[in-house]
Amino acid sequence: xxxxxxxxxxxxxxxxxxxxxxxxxxxxxxxxxxxxxxxxxxxxxxxxxxxxxxxxxxxxxxxxxxxxxxxxxxxxxxxxxxxxxxxxxxxxxxxxxxxxxxxxxxxxxxxxxxxxxxxxxxxxxxxxxxxxxxxxxxxxxxxxxxxxxxxxxxxxxxxxxxxxxxxxxxxxxxxxxxxxxxxxxxxxxxxxxxxxxxxxxxxxxxxxxxxxxxxxxxxxxxxxxxxxxxxxxxxxxxxxxxxx
Amino acid sequence: xxxxxxxxxxxxxxxxxxxxxxxxxxxxxxxxxxxxxxxxxxxxxxxxxxxxxxxxxxxxxxxxxxxxxxxxxxxxxxxxxxxxxxxxxxxxxxxxxxxxxxxxxxxxxxxxxxxxxxxxxxxxxxxxxxxxxxxxxxxxxxxxxxxxxxxxxxxxxxxxxxxxxxxxxxxxxxxxxxxxxxxxxxxxxxxxxxxxxxxxxxxxxxxxxxxxxxxxxxxxxxxxxxxxxxxxxxxxxxxxxxxxxxxxxxxxxxxxxxxxxxxxxxxxxxxxxxxxxxxxxxxxxxxxxxxxxxxxxxxxxxxxxxxxxxxxxxxxxxxxxxxxxxxxxxxxxxxxxxxxxxxxxxxxxxxxxxxxxxxxxxxxxxxxxxxxxxxxxxxxxxxxxxxxxxxxxxxxxxxxxxxxxxxxxxxxxx
Numbered sequence: 001x002x003x004x005x006x007x008x009x010x011x012x013x014x015x016x017x018x019x020x021x022x023x024x025x026x027x028x029x030x031x032x033x034x035x036x037x038x039x040x041x042x043x044x045x046x047x048x049x050x051x052x053x054x055x056x057x058x059x060x061x062x063x064x065x066x067x068x069x070x071x072x073x074x075x076x077x078x079x080x081x082x083x084x085x086x087x088x089x090x091x092x093x094x095x096x097x098x099x100x101x102x103x104x105x106x107x108x109x110x111x112x113x114x115x116x117x118x119x120x121x122x123x124x125x126x127x128x129x130x131x132x133x134x135x136x137x138x139x140x141x142x143x144x145x146x147x148x149x150x151x152x153x154x155x156x157x158x159x160x161x162x163x164x165x166x167x168x169x170x171x172x173x174x175x176x177x178x179x180x181x182x183x184x185x186x187x188x189x190x191x192x193x194x195x196x197x198x199x200x201x202x203x204x205x206x207x208x209x210x211x212x213x214x215x216x217x218x219x220x221x222x223x224x225x226x227x228x229x230x231x232x233x234x235x236x237x238x239x240x241x242x243x244x
Numbered sequence: 245x246x247x248x249x250x251x252x253x254x255x256x257x258x259x260x261x262x263x264x265x266x267x268x269x270x271x272x273x274x275x276x277x278x279x280x281x282x283x284x285x286x287x288x289x290x291x292x293x294x295x296x297x298x299x300x301x302x303x304x305x306x307x308x309x310x311x312x313x314x315x316x317x318x319x320x321x322x323x324x325x326x327x328x329x330x331x332x333x334x335x336x337x338x339x340x341x342x343x344x345x346x347x348x349x350x351x352x353x354x355x356x357x358x359x360x361x362x363x364x365x366x367x368x369x370x371x372x373x374x375x376x377x378x379x380x381x382x383x384x385x386x387x388x389x390x391x392x393x394x395x396x397x398x399x400x401x402x403x404x405x406x407x408x409x410x411x412x413x414x415x416x417x418x419x420x421x422x423x424x425x426x427x428x429x430x431x432x433x434x435x436x437x438x439x440x441x442x443x444x445x446x447x448x449x450x451x452x453x454x455x456x457x458x459x460x461x462x463x464x465x466x467x468x469x470x471x472x473x474x475x476x477x478x479x480x481x482x483x484x485x486x487x488x489x490x491x492x493x494x495x496x497x498x499x500x501x502x503x504x505x506x507x508x509x510x511x512x513x514x515x516x517x518x519x520x521x522x523x524x525x526x527x528x529x530x531x532x533x534x535x536x537x538x539x540x541x542x543x544x545x546x547x548x549x550x551x552x553x554x555x556x557x558x559x560x561x562x563x564x565x566x567x568x569x570x571x572x573x574x575x576x577x578x579x580x581x582x583x584x585x586x587x588x589x590x591x592x593x594x595x596x597x598x599x600x601x602x603x604x605x606x607x608x609x610x611x612x613x614x615x616x617x618x619x620x621x622x623x624x625x626x627x628x629x630x631x632x633x634x635x636x637x638x639x640x641x642x643x644x645x646x647x648x649x650x651x652x653x654x655x656x657x658x
C-alpha cells in the first residue's frame with residue numbers, strides 16, 4: 001500500500017528526515033516510536049502533504065507517486081491524518097464541516113453524495129459508537145472542545161471518512177484512560193484487511209489497546225530499529241538512549 | 245461643479261412646494277456646503293476616504309437635479325422570503341408606500357418637505373442633503389405599537405440614471421414602548437451616481453429599533469449613508485451593516501445615549517473585492533449613567549480593496565457606569581489590500597468600563613491544511629474559513645428572518 005524509500009525532508013534548511021525507509025501492506029498496523037524531535041510529526045505532515053517542506057526520495061501509495069499529489073487528492077485517495085493538535089475553526093459548524101468533507105471525498109471518488117438525512121443518520125451512528133455527545137457536533141469545529149473531545153472528533157472523522165491509510169499523530173497524548181479506551185476501540189473497529197494504520201506515539205500505552213503488527217524506532221530522522229509489538233515493551237523499559 | 249450646483253439648487257427649490265422658512269433654511273445649508281464642497285482628506289473624519297477625489301475620479305459632470313422620467317418598479321427585486329411593509333425610493337423619488345400589514349391607526353406617515361426637521365450642521369454632506377432633499381418621509385410608530393412585519397426601505401436605481409446626485413431623507417420616530425425592524429436595502433442598476441442618505445431615528449423610552457442596512461448588489465455608485473439615532477431611557481437600538489455592493493460607501497452612525505439604561509449595538513461586515521472602498525464610521529455618545537454600547541466589525545478584503553473602520557466612544561462626565569466595547573477584525577487576503585482602523589475613546593467619567601481591540605491578518609495556513617487534509621479543495625477551505633469569520637458578526641443579528649436573509653446573501657449554508 002505504502003512504500004517509502006530514502007525519504008528526506010528539510011524545513012528552513014534543517015534536515016529532519018534523513019533517509020527514511022518503510023513499507024506498509026494492506027491490513028497492517030505499524031507503530032512509530034521515537035523521542036521528541038526525532039521527526040515523527042514531520043513524517044505525518046509530509047505524508048499528508050503539508051506545505052513548507054523540501055522533500056526528496058520516493059513515496060509510492062497505491063502505485064502512485066504520493067509526493068505529486070495535492071493535500072486534498074491524498075485525502076480523496078484514502079489518506080487520513082489524525083492531528084496531534086486538531087485546529088479550532090471558529091464559525092464553522094462541526095456537522096457542516098463533516099458533511100462537506102465526506103461529500104468532497106465521495107464526489108472525487110465518483111460516488112453519490114449524501115443528503116442531509118443520510119448524513120445525519122451516519123453521523124449519529126458513528127458518534128454513538130464512539131460515545132461522543134451529539135450535541136458537540138452542532139458546535140463550532142473544535143472551538144472550546146476539551147483535549148479529549150478534540151481527539152475523539154478526529155477519530156469520529158476517521159470513522160466517517162473510512163480511509164485506507166490512517167496516520168495517527170500522537171493521538172494518545174492528553175487522553176485520560178477512559179478516552180484512550182474509546183479512541184482505541186474506534187481505531188480497532190476500523191481495522192480490516194484493506195485498511196492500514198501508521199501510529200505515531202511517544203509511549204507504549206496506546207499500543208496496549210491497539211496492537212501493532214510492527215514497531216519502528218525513529219531517531220534523528222531515520223528508522224534505527226524495527227520489530228514486532230514486543231519492541232514497544234522493550235523501549236518502555238530501556239528507553240531510547242540504548243538505541244541511539 | 246459649484247456653478248452646476250447653483251443651477252440645480254434653484255431648479256430643485258423651484259420644483260418643490262416649500263415654505264419661505266424652509267427655502268431660507270435650505271439656502272443657508274446650501275451656502276455651508278458650497279463654501280468647501282465635498283469633504284477631502286484634510287478633514288480628519290475623511291482622511292481615509294477623500295470623497296472629493298473619489299467623486300471627481302468616478303463621476304463626470306455630476307448633476308444635482310434628477311429630472312429623468314419616473315420609471316416603473318421591477319417588482320421581482322422585492323424580497324420574497326418574508327412578508328414586509330415597503331417604502332420604495334425609485335431613483336430617489338418615493339414611488340410606493342405599503343403598510344397593509346399594519347394597524348394604520350398606530351402609525352403615521354408624512355411626506356411634507358416643510359416638516360422635515362433639519363439637523364444642525366453636522367458635516368458638509370448632511371448640509372448638502374438638507375439643501376437639496378427632494379424626497380422625504382417621516383414614519384411615526386405610536387405608543388405601545390410593535391409593527392407586525394419588518395419594514396423594508398428599498399433604494400432602487402434604474403439603468404437610465406447616470407452622473408446624478410440623489411439626496412434622500414427619512415425620519416423615524418418610535419414613541420414610548422413601540423418597536424420597529426427596518427431594513428434599508430439598496431438595489432442598484434445604475435452606474436456612477438452619488439447617493440446621499442440621511443436618516444434620523446428618535447427612540448422614546450422603552451422602545452426598540454432594529455436597523456439593518458444592506459448594500460449587496462455590485463455597482464459603481466458612490467454613497468454616503470448617515471444615521472443619527474437618539475435613544476431615551478431604557479431604549480435599544482440594534483444596527484447591522486452589510487457592506488459589499490457599492491464602489492464606495494461610507495456608513496456613518498451617530499448614536500446619542502441620552503438617558504439611563506439605553507443601549508446601542510452596531511455590528512457589521514465589509515466584504516470587498518476589486519477596487520471597492522468602504523468605510524464604517526461610528527460615534528457613540530454615552531451621555532447618561534448606565535448606558536451600554538457594543539460594536540463588532542468584521543472585514544474581508546480581496547484584490548486591491550480598501551476597508552476602514554473609525555469607531556469613537558465618547559463618555560460624558562455624567563455617564564458613570566458606562567459599558568462601551570468595540571472590536572474590529574480584518575482578513576487581508578491579498579497584499580494589495582488596505583485596512584485602516586481608528587479606534588477612539590474619549591472618556592470624562594471615572595467609573596466606566598470601555599475597551600477596544602483590532603486585529604488584521606491573513607487566513608491561517610494551518611487551518612487550511614487541516615481542512616484540505618479532509619478532502620476540501622483550497623477554494624472550499626478558504627470559503628469555509630471566511631464564512632466562519634463573518635458568521636461571528638452575522639450571529640449578532642437578533643431577528644432570525646433577517647439573519648437568514650443576510651446569510652443567504654453571503655452564501656453561508658447550514
